[in-house]
Amino acid sequence: MPRKVFFTSWILLFVLTGCWDIKEIEDVGIVTGMGLDFNEETDELTMINQYVVPARIPTQQSSSQHQSDPYQNISQSGKTFFEIIRNNSLESNRPPNYTHLKSILASTALFEKERADQVIDLFIRDHEFRRTTPVYLTRGPVLDILNTEPAKELFPSIQIKSLSENFQKNNQNPTNLSIGDMSQLISEDKSFLIPGITLNEGNIKSSGAGIIEAESSNYVGWIDVEDMEGVRYIHNTVQGGFIYLDEEMVQEGPIILEIKGSKTKFQTKVTGDEPEMTLQIATSTVLAEDWGTGRDVYKAGWKKEIEEASNNVIQGKVERVLKIAQQEYRIDFLDISKWIQIHEPKYWKEHEKEWNEIFPDMNFNVEVTTEITDFGTQNFNTEE
Amino acid sequence: MSDLKQLTMLQLIIVFISSMIGIGIILMPRDLANTVDSQDLWLSIIFGALAVSVVSCIYVALAVRYPGLTFFEMTSAIMGRFVGFLFNFFFVVYSLIVAAYILRVTGGIIKNYLLDTTPLYIVVGSFMLVSMYLIYNGAGDIVRFFQLYFPIMMVMFIVLCLLSIKNLDFNNVRPVFQNNIWVTISGAQITFFSFLGMEFLLIFSKLIKKKKAKNLLITMWTSIGLTALIYVVFHIISIGVLGVEELKEITFPTIEMAKSIEFQGFFFERFELIFLFGWLTTAFTSFTAYMYTLTLGLKNMFTPTRWFLPVAGILILALTLYPEGLTEVFHYSTYIQLISVAAIVILPALLLIVSLVRGNTYAT
Known part of the structure; x- marks a missing residue:
């Protein structure tokens, strides 16, 4: 018994020293x-x-x-x-x-x-x-x-x-x-x-x-901050934000569309030794602010013009960023190579080393489809 | 001595999974990424599991022919006293080296992430003392311990998987099935060794007396399958969170993966500490199993005394503290793999062949 007590207290001595180097x-x-x-x-x-x-x-x-x-x-x-x-x-x-x-x-x-x-x-x-x-x-x-x-x-x-x-x-x-x-x-x-x-x-x-x-x-x-939008579409990280359409683009304007969600799909094609990529951007928006007065949202067909204008705006932004990457810097900072690797693994394995030469001359198609799903709680229509 | 006399199937599965999952789950992603170098590296685990399943048939055959005999007793029964002694000696060396390897890597991880300024011999020594305390009472208690901590381990793994989902980028895992299949299969030479632990069928045999071959095979294959599943899930998450290129360079990939989990202001803001505690148990279980094997082997080779447990401890401690740094430890792992193949594939295979040729079983 005394041996056990001695042994236990000896162990405790080491275990219970606790916080001697407390900070x-x-x-x-x-x-x-x-x-x-x-x-x-x-x-x-x-x-x-x-x-x-x-x-x-x-x-x-x-x-x-x-x-x-x-x-x-x-x-x-x-x-x-x-x-x-x-x-x-x-x-x-x-x-x-x-x-x-x-x-x-x-x-x-x-x-x-x-x-x-x-x-x-x-x-x-x-x-x-x-x-x-x-x-x-x-x-x-x-x-x-x-x-x-x-x-x-x-x-x-x-x-x-x-x-x-x-x-x-x-x-x-x-x-x-x-x-x-x-x-x-x-x-x-x-x-x-x-x-x-x-x-x-x-x-x-x-x-x-x-x-x-x-x-x-x-x-x-x-x-620049103006070009970040295009980058976000290419990175497929768009979750919100807005699209501004001025009077030149739509008859009654300016209009702001709020983005509810957006998804970018990448499709690649290799013809011979030339890779080609199509970016399909599908954006879902709602009408957020409308400075035009003659719009009747209860009548079918009002969306078409706006959706087309929005398509053009997004396409312009994305193409601009691609142009900056391809022509100004001639480097792929947009992670395009990942999609080539995923969709064309064979091509990628052969040409991985030459990617810096291939990327600046690559062909890109940008296809945008915007849809307006909602228009809000009230709509002024004073020109009736 | 423990009151546990006969293991159930579930207990056996727990023993296998607990001893198989150890440091492999932390280190394997890096080795595998360097060898396979593709998003498909998780496929190699399945090939490794298949190879191990085949090897496990040897153990089952031996266990059925010599019920109740441990590996160390089997050797002399089959090969005679002198050759049996050599076999035992080799197997003891193998358990010693693997135990020391597990202990050293665990010590390295504890020093890297948890106890920065504590000397290595304290970390390693206290880890081993706890293990010795557990082994002191025999195999039954070891199994009870495994059983007790198994749910904790599993919960930890599941929680880690769930929390990682936010960081998971499936584009890192793509493209799938595009790698050269032979390269992927060659990755099995690495994954094979993360299934080390199924040889304990021949070590815990005192507790596995009445088992049919079919039941044993099902048990072993279930444990190998479950372990492979855990490995595959972890590897897919590791690739998804960190990417293959990054896996090649990180010392302890799985811990870094746990480290990239962050929930601002949430209880789990630093989840890797909690994960480490869970993982340490798995390292502890595999280490304990090997140290038990070592002690058992020593007792079988010489006149059995109680003193072989401290002797085993001193041997492991000496070998653990021998390498200077982790570079040397990782460098030795190639040799350890060679020894492992010899100890767990070639020796049992020889035993089985000789036993079949001589046609003797324990029953006769």
Whole structure:
């Protein structure tokens, strides 16, 4: 019996030591956002860590008086990112913790100098970073954006991420690209788009996307916010948004159609050695706003003109983006190659290597069918 | 000693599935993606399962001819004492190596994802102590433990599958059936080894006395089929979430897949931790089975004493801590596969052939 007691207490000694290296959550430097930039003067990398300052987060009691920002941006330069992270402890007493990282914002300047696959290495290698953290690109200085006081959120880094959650409401918002997706696209040797962020009169604004080219893994160009719609149709990520039809396109106008859903189908054909692709876009819309006065929605036939105009608008947008990809940049950042791979696996296996030469001369047909399913609760018809 | 004297069919299936699913489910996607290099890689699992089903017939034949005898007792009954000793020695070496391999990879995963700063020997040592405690009471308790944790494991897998659906991009899995079929079949040489564990039919035989050949075959094929199903589902999800090219580069693909699950503000915002706890049980069950085999083998080869359990522990621990890093561990896996083929295919096949030629069974 005494032996058993002795043995048990001896085991307990090890098991119940519990929290000898406890870390209070208040003492952990939680980083919500990260900025990656290139310092032209010193020719070094710059990293900005946005730390949460828990004491300055406004509570309900103290919300009346104005407080300073609840975050602290520490910007440092160095040769590698890991080195910068560790050098952060020279300035901040709290060790950084990246498990709650909400967004990574990089500058085009960085991707012009450094290869994207090298830049993201640390973020996919270290287990503390999550694959789901979204990545954004900006053409201006990163620090300016991370220093902007956001309007509705507490932290600029969270504001950036929240913007992309609007992608169901507006077609011009790029969909999120997580660092895991980015790594996947890089390992598949594909060119791709990183959602863009700009500063517009002191506000953070989602605007277009930056192109990363596969071979050089560098930033090569920017897709403007107007062209994002076409990209979304080709990526088949359209869930909402609107179609604007002005008076030149429809007799009574302008008209806004709200998109309720859209689906893009890709059909490929290989004749000889020439691949050809047909994009069939089927969009379902409702009449959202009508500035024309003479429309009688209770009479059959009013839709036809509008649907045709809408077809032309969407077709124009998609073709424009395809033209940018084929003629201006001559690279496939729209993931067209995936559909060739799926539908023409034999052709793809033979020509995988030459895709960069094939893509710019490929033939695309865009077929759009818009249907209007609804017109709302009331309709003015004053010209009777 | 446990009161468990005779396993039911369901218990046997649980033993097989628990010991088959282990580190394979974490590591296989990468090896398979590198070998097959196509969206069709999940087909290789089915081919692997078919190969294993054929091999399992050897075990059933042996188990029926020598009911109640473990592999270690069978060898001397069939081959004579000296050759039998050699066979036993080889099988013991095989269990030792596989146990150490499982333990080291598990330790690596725990260190990578859970206990960052804990020294490896503590992680590995405590894992093994728990296993030793379980083995101390014999096979019956091991089976009871497997039975107890089996539902937890399954629930964890199902939950992971359900939560991954949101991230699943079926275009990553397409095109289907377009790869060169021979390349896909050659992937079976990798998938075969993730079904290691069916040899325990010859180890737990003290608990499988009264079984007909037909029942045993059905049991084994059901467990192989269910395991293959779990593997196939996991691989399709892994490809769908991460893509084949990415699978080639990720150290622990299945965990990364669990890591890409995120439900903002939901209880499962970080699901991979919960998944890891569930998965650790599966690694623990396969490890325990191999360590039990090792202890049993040692007891059969020499004068049986209680001290063989700690001896087995020390051997495993030494071998586990021998490789410097995971690179070496993965490098050894090729040799481990060769040893496995020798131990679980060639040895039992030889036994069966000699037994058929000599025409002796335990019953006579």
